[in-house]
Amino acid sequence: MFDFLQRQAVKAGQAFGVVTYVGPQKDFASSIHIITYNVDQIQERTVSAQEFSLTELPENSMRWVRVVGVHDTGLLERIGQSLHLPSMVLEDIADTTQRPKYEEGEDYIFMVVKVIGYDEEAKKLAVEQVSIAITQGVLATFQENERNVFDGVLERLRRGRHRSKLDPHYLFFSLLDAVVDRYVVALGVLGDHVEDVEETLLEIQTEEALMNIYGLKRETVFMRKQVWPLREVLLSLWRKRKSKHVSNESKAYLREVRDHISQVIETVDSLNDVLTGMLNVYVSVTDLRMNQIMKVLTVVATIFIPLTFVTSLYGMNFENMPELHWRWGYYIILGTMLGLALIMLAYFRIKKWL
Numbered sequence: 001m002f003d004f005l006q007r008q009a010v011k012a013g014q015a016f017g018v019v020t021y022v023g024p025q026k027d028f029a030s031s032i033h034i035i036t037y038n039v040d041q042i043q044e045r046t047v048s049a050q051e052f053s054l055t056e057l058p059e060n061s062m063r064w065v066r067v068v069g070v071h072d073t074g075l076l077e078r079i080g081q082s083l084h085l086p087s088m089v090l091e092d093i094a095d096t097t098q099r100p101k102y103e104e105g106e107d108y109i110f111m112v113v114k115v116i117g118y119d120e121e122a123k124k125l126a127v128e129q130v131s132i133a134i135t136q137g138v139l140a141t142f143q144e145n146e147r148n149v150f151d152g153v154l155e156r157l158r159r160g161r162h163r164s165k166l167d168p169h170y171l172f173f174s175l176l177d178a179v180v181d182r183y184v185v186a187l188g189v190l191g192d193h194v195e196d197v198e199e200t201l202l203e204i205q206t207e208e209a210l211m212n213i214y215g216l217k218r219e220t221v222f223m224r225k226q227v228w229p230l231r232e233v234l235l236s237l238w239r240k241r242k243s244k245h246v247s248n249e250s251k252a253y254l255r256e257v258r259d260h261i262s263q264v265i266e267t268v269d270s271l272n273d274v275l276t277g278m279l280n281v282y283v284s285v286t287d288l289r290m291n292q293i294m295k296v297l298t299v300v301a302t303i304f305i306p307l308t309f310v311t312s313l314y315g316m317n318f319e320n321m322p323e324l325h326w327r328w329g330y331y332i333i334l335g336t337m338l339g340l341a342l343i344m345l346a347y348f349r350i351k352k353w354l
Contacts, residue, residue: 139172
C-alpha cells in the first residue's frame, strides 16, 4: 500500500501529456523486437533504443512491434513519434498503475491490460501492465517486465499458423486471449492452494491456517480487482454498434475473449465464496471447541462447589464440632463427598449435559 502511494506521488502536480515512468525500479535495458510477417514468411529482429527505426511495411504484410521495458521514456517518445501516438497515450503506457481501459482515437486504438501470474517463491500473485496500440496497420505491445507474456502467440506465427490472417485486430484479440489464458493458469494454482487448506481445515485450527485462508482471500480479491475492469472494457466494446476501427468481423474474436473473461470472473467469485465459507467453518469449529472446553470446566467447577463447601465447613477451628471426635468421621466425610460427586455426574448424564 505504501509503495502504491509513493507511485501516485510521482505524478502529483504533473501536467497532462508529460511522459514520466511510474513503477518499480528496473535494472535491465529496454529492447524492441520487430516481427514482420505475411502468408509466406516471418522476419524478426531485435534492436536497441538507439537502433530503432521502422521501414515501410510491405504490401499484404503485418507488423508487430514488441517493446520490453517501459521505464525508458526516451524510447517511448521515439516510438510514439514513429507510430504517431499521442503524448497522452505514451503517458498512460509509462504509468504502470493504470486500470484496464480501452480508447479509440482518429487513427489508433489503445488498450491497457493487466497480466497476472503466480509467483511460487513469494507465494502470491504477480501483476504486470501491458499496453497494446494499433496505428497505421502496425500493432505495438509495451511490456513492463522482461518476461515475454506473448511467447505462445509468437510461436504460432513462427509455425505458420494464422499468418494468413493479416488483420491487426485478429492479432490484437489473440494477445488478449493469451492474457486471459494466464488468468486461468493463475486461478488453477490458487485453486490448488485452496483445496490444500480446505483438506486440513477440520483437523487443524491454528493461527497459521487462519492466516493462509486470509492470504488466499486477499489474493482472490486482488485478482478480481484486476480482472473486473477488463471485463467491463470488453463488454463495452462488444456493445458498440459502430467502431471507427474494429470491424464486425473482428468482433467474432472479441466474443471468444469476452466469454473467457466471464468464466474467469465466475471462477474468481466461486473461489472467494469457498474461502468465505472456510473462514466461517474455521470460526464455527473454533467456537465449538471452545464451548466443549468451557463445558468440561463448568462441570468440574460445579462438582467442586459442594465439595469445597464441605471442606471449608470442616476447616473451621471450633472445639465443639462433634464430628471431630468420631473415630470414622474423616472417612464418612470423604465418602459423602464422593457420593455427592457421583450423584451430580449421574444427574448430568440424565440431562445429557455430558
